[in-house]
Amino acid sequence: MITELFSTTVLIGILASGIRLATPYLYAAIGETFSQKSGVLNLGVEGQMLLGCFAAFYVTFTTGSLWLGLLAAIAVGALMGLAMAFVTVNLRAQQGISGIGFYLFGLGMSDLLFQRLMGTVETVQGFPKIYIPGLSEIPGIGEIFFNQNILVYGAYLLVPLAWFVLNKTTLGLKIRAVGENPDAADSLGVNVARVRYFTIILGGILSGVAGASLSIALLNVFQQNMTSGLGFIAVALVYFGAWHPVGVLGGALLFSMVNSLQLWVQVLGIPIPSDIAVMMPYVLTILVLVATVSRVRAPSALTKPFERDE
Amino acid sequence: GGSTAAPEEAAAMEPFRVAVVMPSAINDLAFSQSMYDALLLIQEEMGGPEMFEIVYSENMFVVDDAAAAIRDYASQGYDLVIGHGSQYGSSLQEIAPDFPETSFAWGTTSETFGQPNIFAYSASSQQGGYVNGVLAATLSQSATIGVVGPIEVGDAKLYVDGFKAGVAATNPAVTVNVNYIGSFSDVALASEAATTHISAGADVLTGTAQMVVGAIGKAEEANALWFGTQSNQTSLAPSIVVANQVYHWEVALREMISMIQAGELGGKAFDATLANGGEVMEFNPDYALSDDAKALADSTIQGIIDGSITITLP
């Protein structure tokens, strides 16, 4: 049984599943990376995802347009981000806790809207798979990497893009400075509030897209609380990736693949209690971090509201 | 105008009042909805909200909150307070003695704690599971079937065990792979579990609890067949859903209500079965089930009803 784990079917299955499952994590975690890099901890990701999830689904369901659906998720995410930015930047509220507040708001609101506007679980036709000619025909991996829907491709393109923005642009420089030493950035005329508004709203948008990737690309349904803690895992993955987009990618893939592995462990009938199998991705994520000693520290100003102390 | 009427008349005029506490949302297309739909049906039968009042608390997954709700409903004089979730048992056991005039019901279980005002209800979900299993084994070409479950307990476990028994009885060569994903709400993981089953060769899938909506979509994508339970899930994927085991709690509820109206407040356990109509197999009219298969399903149902088929659970 154990040896079956190493068959090509299983390995390809794990890889493919990992690639897919990682998609929502990537969007949300990259968004969170931006806000954390600028010194803002957003624990409301899950709520933003749920609202994005619903908005995308509902608009797609009613208009039949996937792109309008995606746009709706973006708009809703941006709005949530705007609110979060106002509360944490202007009102200087505790970030962690206001994030929990926004999480609860999103959790409840998405459900409430779902009940009022939809009433019951429905399905939509999600983003179709895009076969990349040539590449998708490569045996084995072609199917995995080059036969996905557009939001999956988008998630992976986001990784180098995020790296580029953070490390090669003036905006990225400002973001990093604001997250490490907002006083210094401020003293050079960098508008700390504006930078944080930008990253928080961007985080909201990407969380919204993460939600959309579930409801109109990967699962094509909406159900209350369907993210089921995914947003919190996404936040954790930012720490796993040590605020580096590629690290976040690694974490998302690791977590998703181990999750897929545990499904296979159960399917192959390997005699491990199902609950113990379900623990695997969580345990392994921690163990990997223990094994790879990293000295990277969080952005110094993370969770600290900025204020000129007069 | 009830105040001026004679007492008997007033009693007849008074609506029957039911309160129900449910662990998930009333529209979950699964366990909670099955109860809510049944109550609505009875309401219609009894003449609308004036005659049959329903109040509910949904998403009461916190046992402690549910207990508070149950106590509150009881103190407000509802005729029947239903704790629709086996986790509410201990709360009911504690509360019921304080409200001897109120009738309580809880499910799914057969335990009434020997209390005169507690009804218990359960579903022999292994029965519908068995029927689904028999059909699944017949329809599977790849001889591999996948099951997606939440956690390995209660109603879910019962259904899955029944399903496996049905498959084994029909074709022992068919493999049933089971995945418990450890959650009632993780739609994404449920769908991934379905994909895993499909990769492992399954061409027929089933699953239980509210998160399986994700799995149904994956089955549809892969053109694998789906068997539903708890509610009728046909609408989610009309092309691939073959049959659903649907709970009709109204069967038990009707009996409870008439007992209560007759002054008997509890002490009885109801079991929803294929025989008593508490469970019904609903087939998807749009799915072209071969006559042979349909006949096999019907004979299996009949066999379970008349007792010629016994389901042995592990």
Add this chain to the structure above:
Amino acid sequence: MTESNLLPSGQKRIDSLEMRGITKRFPGVLASDHVNFDVKSGEVHALLGENGAGKSTLMKILYGLYHPDEGTVLLNGEPVTISSPTDSINLGIGMIHQHFMLVPTLTVAENVALGLPSSRGALTDLDKVSNRILELAKIYGLKIDPDAYVWQLSVGQQQRVEIIKALYRGAALLILDEPTAVLTPQEVDELFVIMRQMVRDGHALIFISHKLHEVVEICNRVTVLRNGRTIGTRPTAETTKQALANWMVGREVGFAPDRGETKLGEVRLSLDNVQCGSDRGTPGLRGVSFDVCSGEILGFAGVSGNGQRELAESITGLRKVTSGKVYLEGQDITNMSPGDIMERMLSYIPEERMRDGMIKDFTVAENMILREHQKQPYSKNGFLNLRGIASHADELIQKFRVKTPSRETMAKNLSGGNIQKIVLAREISRNPRAILAAQPTRGLDIGATEYVREQLIEQRNKGAAVMLISEDLDEILALSDRIAVIYEGQIMDIITRENATPEKLGLLMAGVRSEDATPVVK
């Protein structure tokens, strides 16, 4: 508008700037009380005052970091509102802050480029920035690596980054808040060259320093602040160091503390061929050996970044010693925990006191017991003794003249100099067996400097072994019994007080070994 209105950099000149009736209140403090101050193009105007007099506050108001409660700012005679650094930067005002405004996780070039438009639009142009930095560094004689991360730099090097940042922006009016506090005499000379050049070009400079000789040397006018009020403004040509001191403090100040005679005791602290790494991963110390005796002050002269920090940290257990031994009173303390080492009554006054020496969000009283909180009378059986802590704090506040509204004030709300005093008071007052003092008077006003020096000498006279790490040669020469010169992680030489001259030390600090000195590096 004529040509002469422009600076060589193309920046518009600021002919005059005037601050009128500036008032600023902080919780518990009136930091500026109707202050008047002005500066003109082509002059260096010194702002002088004791620690907490309100100098930095006034400058932060000018730079747009603080908003005044009252008062106006006139630029070239026109009233202007400066509500943020963006405003002041746009008006041509630059500032070098007393506490560095650097992002440690960014490189030097990134710190300089931050907030500036890039020649490549949205993309950074760090290579160009680096080149320009190197150009500026060459012109002004500053040694700097644009690609180094700021966290890897010594304090002195960080100060250079601050200067580069301001030079890079070509400010017409430049505020320098205690820029020389962390510079070596050579670096100060270099800075003055730069400043004179800027003045000639038509810049206006505001210069804050506690070193009066610098004020006399570089400034045209000097304004003295005391307790948030302007005492007066005078041309420096008309004053002397001593007169300034008296004017500022309101009493006679002695510059050379009385050392008494040297009574050497037994060897207290001894290093034997100690080696360790640096934060940059390069060797930090490359085999350092020396003894310090009871009753002596051993000065460590050297340009910052030559292993001073590594030396201090390996002695105190904060950095892993990779080979060699450290002995305190004959006992091997190599790589013991910092707590255990300091428990043996080694006191340490770290260089970066804001970061390493105190806790900004603790009260003054809480900071005063940071080292000794586990001892009586501050605590007993695991419980704190609030009364003991309070009276200790009150005593030190008085003794060291810490200017604070109360012992319950958060340390972060004190002025730069007063924050230093907390650390000094705490470390010196424990009557340690040995003291390791890194830049102990940096940023202190003359009164406080005098007091700290007296304290160090008193500790020495009481029999403590004192190690004094300082970039201030005057201080080293004034206090030390022997002077070790540290260069690239090695002790170049240890010379006695009598044999030491600034010239000789300067050569050693530059890595040139003189023939007649006795080599101690084994």
Add this chain to the structure above:
Amino acid sequence: MRSKLSTLFDALLPVIATLAALAVGTVMLLLLKVNPIEAYAALWDGAFGSANSFAETLVKATPLLLVALGICISFRGDVINIGGEGQMIVGAVLATWVGLTFTEAPGWLIIALALVAGFVGGGIWGGIPGVLKAYFNVNEILSTVMMNAIAVQLMNFLLRGPMIDPAQAELASKIPQTARLIDEFHLARLAPTRLHAGALIAVVLAVVVYILLWRTIWGYRIRAVGQNPHASRYAGIKVSRYMVLALLLSGAFAGLAGAVQVYGVNYRMITDGSASGFTGSAGFNGIVAALFGQLHPLWSIPASILFGALLVGANKMQRVVQVPSALITVLNGLVVVFVVSSEIWRHRRQRRRLAAAGEEEAQPKPDQPQVQKEAGQ
């Protein structure tokens, strides 16, 4: 007089913010065609309307307070413990095991042992992320989130396997629950309501935590390490050790909350597969309560009651006006956001007061005499 009013305002600020959030909620109620007055009357009634409902509020507040106390410790030590849920579960599991294993022992002894077991269980579950952080640089937000998930699966496994109620093991339904604790092991009830001795324990512990944080060396060091690990290390404090201690204690209080829920409220453990089914999200909401209470153990008492009242009252509101539970969640979210946002006014007022006081102090103290005094020395 003025300052007393100010203090009152500060103390009432969360309440005012809560009212503002509910005012926003009114819009939603109207959209749902629900009479807001009726709805909020029900909310009030559910939380404070009778001795019984107030008792329910306190019952709800008890685990919140216990978790909040732990949060006060860890957040003061600058470790963000999001693992309250898992820590509650593990504490409860250990405590339940004690009560189910030693059935012959006297009640007081078992209760005491169980509470200690809960404390220890939670401490272990909090200590692990502590050690991971201090010695392996594993961020605690990540590890505590992961440890929550692990604890849930552990609970599911134990309650459907080794620890399952023997009666359920016989039945086909196999409800994942432990056997019920015998009556002798139940925490004493205060008054004829569900209010139990756990509430008293929590209040006493609030005082203990206050003393711990501000009157002991441990507390001093935890706070020092939290504020500035560099300076703490330079001062000879073993930074790693106090990081672990902060998380461990934080977890221990959450574990105690779990034990108290079992011994005071449920008398058994039962799972619905999720964490909140057992914890009622107290491991999360406790963070909110602690921050409402300014990370101050004593202020956490009213903060927990406020939040508990809201949760209990909202459930009542759902029952009375039959709004979807989702609306309740939305309201909770709004209240949390409004309350944290309101903090800024407290800070502003504080600063203004201090500034005013400072001026008074500074004004009548002209510098001249002082200088003369100095000059005369």
